[in-house]
Amino acid sequence: MKWNLPAALPILGLWHAVEIRRFTEAESADGRFGLYLPETRTILIDSSTPEHLRYEIFCHELAEAINDMNDLNLKHHQMCAMGLGFHDVFRNQLTEEAE
Ligand SMILES: [Zn+2]
Numbered sequence: 001m002k003w004n005l006p007a008a009l010p011i012l013g014l015w016h017a018v019e020i021r022r023f024t025e026a027e028s029a030d031g032r033f034g035l036y037l038p039e040t041r042t043i044l045i046d047s048s049t050p051e052h053l054r055y056e057i058f059c060h061e062l063a064e065a066i067n068d069m070n071d072l073n074l075k076h077h078q079m080c081a082m083g084l085g086f087h088d089v090f091r092n093q094l095t096e097e098a099e
Pocket of ligand 1: 060064076079
């Protein structure tokens with residue numbers, strides 16, 4: 001299965017960048033592989049993350065973005081559940097592709 005992450009996408013009508021690069025020590029401090037940066041409207045994914053996990057992280061950061069933009073104040077486990085739910089929905093929309 002090939003997961004194509006967009007370089008940018010609108011979330012709730014506002015364009016966000018999706019950047020895949022090596023995290024700094026501070027960015028990866030809690031052992032995380034994804035970050036949502038509201039100031040720059042960027043979803044960051046650590047390039048050390050195996051390809052097959054990047055889309056799952058991207059889905060989690062989508063949940064983080066929607067939470068932040070709507071001031072939902074969700075608990076982190078709720079955003080995790082939302083991210084996994086998005087991932088499950090999107091996965092079924094993607095076509096199988098040889099890598
Ligand atoms: Zn999170």
